[in-house]
């Protein structure tokens with residue numbers, strides 16, 4: 560289902576016209592569809608209905624409390640990478656017993672908070688981290704449930720910045736070292752081995768890398784069993800891609816079937832950490848054309864959203880489809896535009912070479928902006944972060960107010976005697 564569709568030449572989120580949202584709440588503004596979020600979660604989970612499984616939404620892809628709360632009500636767990644994300648999940652009503660804690664740099668206070676909350680599992684990324692966790696848990700009189708994040712050394716065939724499963728990157732423990740570190744973990748009094756974890760990257764559009772990684776994880780699970788270390792769950796991470804333009808990522812159903820086939824008759828719980836695949840196509844960034852500027856070489860549409868609102872184009876040269884909210888009658892006037900923001904960087908673009916019929920004041924929707932959009936937004940150029948709106952049928956709700964300029968320097972102080 561696509562929740563963002565044209566109805567009578569106007570782009571809608573479910574049954575609400577996007578120009579209505581722009582007039583009511585201003586631009587730039589992130590708009591999410593509750594139906595799209597719900598359906599993505601339910602479809603992903605449905606593939607695994609026949610087996611014990613836990614779908615842990617990767618909070619970093621979109622940490623909005625309203626979205627976390629929606630997923631919590633649908634039964635989701637959460638994959639967190641910081642103490643801040645732990646606090647968010649708890650504030651949103653998430654179940655601590657369904658939280659997995661990933662990340663290469665967990666601090667002692669973060670470990671303490673997660674132990675006190677009683678999370679499902681720590682995904683441990685180094686031998687040093689394991690030692691620290693054992694010590695922190697001992698001091699609290701607790702036993703920490705762990706998986707080791709193993710680096711299966713498979714090529715996810717995605718952008719190098721979002722590929723995490725090759726041996727030259729910082730994530731996880733080397734596949735060859737994993738068994739040894741598990742044996743060390745087994746001897747630690749305040750560590751309980753629960754699972755094996757891997758996550759090989761993001762925006763992966765083929766099944767093969769997932770299957771290769773799963774093969775290597777299963778080999779390890781079998782080796783552990785031979786060492787009397789039984790494994791209760793296998794965490795296969797996230798990373799399923801979405802369609803931004805013409806990609807053909809695996810369907811959830813095909814992904815699930817392939818994974819279940821590989822699992823065979825083993826009795827373990829499968830854990831997944833999808834982020835982008837659940838929220839990416841459930842959100843758009845709504846923006847207004849402030850100026851049109853024709854130069855000798857290019858036509859520019861300068862919009863009121865920028866790289867601080869949506870960093871992906873500047874950071875990864877990522878492509879987002881850009882649609883006019885209200886299609887203009889005169890399509891013959893369409894030109895190729897550079898869609899750029901007001902930030903003082905030439906890297907501040909949202910799209911190159913987009914053919915659109917535009918006038919100043921027109922509204923545009925930057926599509927597929929639900930993942931790594933607002934979550935990566937910053938205040939660069941002292942720009943307050945955008946408002947966020949959730950649409951549910953005919954209704955729309957502000958789920959995060961637009962930041963006020965005064966918020967931007969509320970924590971600062973002038974030194975009168977400096």
Ligand SMILES: *Cc1c(COP(=O)(O)O)cnc(C)c1O
Nearest residue numbers: 617661761797798832833834835
């Ligand atoms: C970022 C991340 C995810 C989510 O990745 P997506 O590509 O958004 O599905 C899952 N697990 C870990 C450990 C991550 O770092």
